[in-house]
Amino acid sequence: MECQYVATQRGGVALVFEGHRYNKVRDGKDGTVYWRCSRDRQCPGRAVTVNNRVKKANNKHNHPPEAMLRNGTNNSASAAAGSGYSASVGPMGSSNVSAQHDSSASMRLPSSIAIQEVLEAQNAAAAAAASLPAIVTETLKYLAVASGNQQMAAFASSMASLSSPALESFERSMGRAGLLPGAIEYLSDSSDEQPLNMALKNTGQLVKKLRDLMKSATHVSEAIQAYIIPSVDAHQSEYIAECDNRLRFISGFTGSCGTAVITLDEAALWTDGRYFLQAEKQLDQNWLLMREGIPGTPTQGEWLCKVLSSGSRVGVDPMIIPFNQWQSLSSQLENCGNSLVPVAQNLVDLLWEERPPLPANAVFPLPASFAGQTWQEKVVEVRKEMNKKQASALVLTALDEIAWLLNLRGSDIDYNPVFFAYCVVTLDNLYLFVDEGKLIPETLKHLHLDASPIHENSGLLIEQRPYKLILDFLKWSVSQQQGKIWISNQSSYSLVSLIPQSKRITDPNPVLIKKTIKNSVEIECMRRAHDAVALCEFFAWLEEEITKSEITELSAAAKLEEFRKTQEEYVGPSFPTISASGPNAAVIHYRPTEKANRRLTPNEIYLCDTGTQYRDGTTDITRTVHLGTPSDYEKECYTRVVKGHINLASAIFPNLTKGQMLDSFARKPLWDVGLDYRHGTGHGVGMFLNVHEGPVGISLRYRSDDPGLQPGMILSNEPGFYEDGQFGIRIENLVLVTKADTKYNFGNKDYLKFETITLVPIQTKLLDPSLLTEEEIEWLDSYHQTCREVVGKALKEQGRTNGYQWLMKETQPLG
Template sequence: MRVSVVKSRLSAYIEGMRQTFDIKGGPQDGRAHLPLVREQLAAQKLDGLYVPHDDEYQNEYLPDANERLAWVSGFTGSFGSAFVFTDRAVIFADGRYTLQVVDQTDPDLWEVQSVPEPGPFGWLKSQDMSGKRIGYDPKLMSPNDVAQMAKAAKAAGAELVGVTDNPIDVAWADRPDQPMAPVVPHDVKFAGKAHDEKRVEIGDALKAEKLDAAVITSPASIAWAFNIRGGDVSCTPLPLGRAILFADGSADLFLDEVKVSDELRQHLGNSVTLRPLADLEKGLADLKGKTVSVDPDVASAWFFDQLEQAGATIVRDRDPVSLPKARKNEAELAGSAAAHIRDGVALTRFLHWLDTDAQSGEVTEIDAAIKLEEFRENLGGLNDLSFPTISGAGPNGALPHYRVSTASNRKLERGSLYLVDSGGQYLDGTTDVTRTVPIGDPSADMRRHYTQVLKGHIALAVVRFPKGTTGTHLDVLARHALWQAGLDYQHGTGHGVGVYLGVHEGPQRIAKGWSPIPLETGMIVSNEPGYYREGQYGIRIENLQYVTAPAQIEGGEIDMYGFECLTFAPLARDLIDLAHLTKEEREWVDAYHAKVYDLLADKLDGPVKDWLRAACMPL
């Protein structure tokens, strides 16, 4: 009986997975919805409206109710923006979505422009908009973006108008309801520290800065600070809400009342006042005369407008939760390590399947993505994906953030490369891992490029660095071998990762662009250099690793930080060109594979265990 229940649950899970590949949206949405928005523009005496992809919470993944850009245009990509005017409409998308934005918008209605150059505000600045009134929703834009847009509008001769009623929201008659998933306590055995202790420490930091309170607008910060999780957003266990943290360690937490249970009230205790989300405006007004910090990078312009009207003294400062959240404690690191080992078992079973059954040339990208999630789901404990799986065969793998759909689905053809970037959400950790494997025999170029990417990955895995080093200082290490060959990749090398939270979190990162945030003990970052040959194949190798406590190197004079690996799954031996690896690099690969086998072998059996033994043999 129990076996049949498990099979039934798995079947339902896989069917749900399959449905995600039928991407909604398309040109028909723009044709149906654009006229409705223009009616609202006329009613509000506006000539245009700026439509960002961002919602009120600046989340990476949005609830269906907040997919305004997709509703008005049909474009479902995760990054973009648009201007809707009474006589034209312009949409902006970056290189990840060059093909998708063209496929999903009506060319008779939408002009497609690029991001970041010139970008929406650069484009606006170059237009003649004399006398036009362009609306924006202050709840959807940061104050910095509003300031940039205002400058561009002035240069174009237009007036920028903040709207109270977003024309899209008014026009969207069948708009889905806002998500109302229950908010649940997150066990301290996973969190590593009680929420009241966290709040007191944050309150002490506010006192040190002579602040009375901080307005916390990031759902991830709220989830971490109060040791709670939710289900309002796909791929990330977030509760959508707001909070005010006070210098004495107490807090007001604003949540929709239907999400609140007696268990949650008991968990939060007397120092946290639960208030309906509808009371947020009043809660901000109560800060009159207080000195309050708000983070302009994650809070919308609406918060600044409300606090200014209330008579609060506003201090623009980083979210005080972001750095404590980024510095993982021992329990969080231990949980992440355990989650990655379980995840590595599922990934190893999948890599064995790729090396055997999937070599036929008949398996599709969707087949492969579903198979990987089936292996993860079979482990038990998987609560969600940490992001939609990137399953890219051949030329689709050359699109770094490709998302397979029924329309783009390709077979894993022999003589090609297959790139899979995926992860899971578990109570004790969040995973994110990329592997690139050959289907059939790889070419000499494939092996050479893979080895150059591997050299960069190794360089970033073994580096030691002094206090004050940021990810910007380290980024060149991952690119060095590629640069020496006249190659590069156009994405960051590493992003922060949460613990049963966002797979992309800051403030730390490893990238070419300047990052002011030093890497500190406990911070988790990805290590993911890549190479992408347009129209042919993509290569990326990604592990997660965390910053170790500073220690002195024998013979050295100062303490140095380093990285400890979290991700364990075999690399593609058939793609490694030994002639291009140094002795030290070969030793690193052998040591890594020895640890992979040591950690995973006892959790596998039969042909998969035999395959792992061969995959982890010394080079």
């Protein structure tokens, strides 16, 4: 049957077949196109077209055809009837719209619309209504194109001359009067206009107000032509407190990595491959999405040089831009005649009337039985490194570094046990810049701030200062210190620029490296602190209940948390659980919400990426399962991801090898058939600290501060594959870097390997064994035997029969 099409809000084409509307999933070979039902992401309705003819459609929709729904009834007889509308436009700035219900008129789609006709009509409507608010614009597109009504097409053209206030008034009155119900429902039903897991934020007014501030002499010493909004806080944290979520406030984008740049005419947002799909869904029409890492995407500096006139000033809050980024961007801008300037008052904060206050949660001590060393022992080691560099002071600004050094933890940032503070270590004293009200009695005693006995000349006295005094103290310290001051070049520009270059050391600091290399106690704690028992219980429950009751992404995540809360030393999640079914799993950092909460079914893939903060360690694990019968393509993709995981887990490499050198080990099985993924393969993990811990990692991206892999480091091993609109696959374990016993030792380098410390079965039903080598099958069987021995013992000791039985079933040998 010949295809019928309508235009979509995004400028694409949707298929209409037997009253149902389908959005395109992907292009296949030889003119084949795959489509899915657009009304409901849980709807199993699918169609395939070949050369603009419907080849097949399964017609397994969980709702009536759209024509019936638009008319508010499930009666098939009423599907033939619709609503007729007549509209007239009054003088400039006013509009009169009347609705006449006519049982003989029909809102049904025309019987046949050729692609070229749709595109031509769509382009005409889009050009005529380019300045209209979204609902008006898309309503007119729908009525002009889909209904075939020539009068409505003329009306769409005339609407283009209305002023913006009149249009807004028209849109409001249309909503109040309940007019155009069919067209409005058309908009809300179209899933490729709706975010997978979040609402679109209209940012037009906010961006306009920010541009006004950029020109205001009250807030900037001289007008600026562009303003930069990073996603980080004053400590350059990846995950931030609500009060620092300026990027989300101004753009609506909720990813953990991004930078907005707003000029007087344009607004652009840069993010990496983890968030491409998410950003597409969350950014409204005011924004350009810049996909970092994709060939042809300009850097922020390149783009600014292109869109700004020479002599332009680019502003940024100097407290939330790292010094090294300032240097690089400033150099780029100067080369094209522009300048980067500090704006002391954050302009977003001026707009954010209900900005939350800085958290003031309690800071609590971490016992040496978990930390492996006292904070005093750590300070002595750090000072030895300072002497080697002839540094008289060390300034710590990263929150996890301060928490690690002083064996303290907090809860100022969700999922990360850190607290807002700065720390300055000199050869004689320690200064902790933290608000006094956060220090509970146990913490005061731990730091000897409660007047408990300590030798005053030991050099281990801590002086507590108010958090906000760090800038004043650093200015004073520069004038007092005779030696050099050690501060990371990733600290904020405001802090680093206070120290003259001749007195500045910006190498990676000793705390950064020591924190990354776990001591024997920390390693033993991290071995204990895994979620294996809870996850075995969870997947056993999921398999049992999937066909008996309605399980959603949110209810599944909540159930998993129930199981984890029963484990010793449980504190909370280490990040929001990524509980993603079917096409949602293709969004790398998907997060279910009440508004977008998909039901789990046995007919598609389910991806669960989850982690926990225990007092004796931090976990991060991903498993991908299929509770029904996977397709051959799903099995091939899954098998290749597992092969890559095994490749990396089995690697042997020289001491101090950069993680970048190992990344291709995990990608090769995918590369072999032209597949890949848009995220790093591994990241460092803290010990009851941040789940993403720098500076080590395994990624194609070069990191200048990567010290190289060393024994005692713990990282994730997490290759994946994502088919947009269909499924996502990721397998993630934590691995410990250990010394390898090799036959030779060329250059006396010492060689290293990974020991996998996460022990949860990898589903074998999703594997295609014909793609596995004997060595890979042997690795899987050995891994699963270890799961049986270690986790099986724990499950039996805790009396968790269901989890134990599931574990034994899922770890049957392949070989």
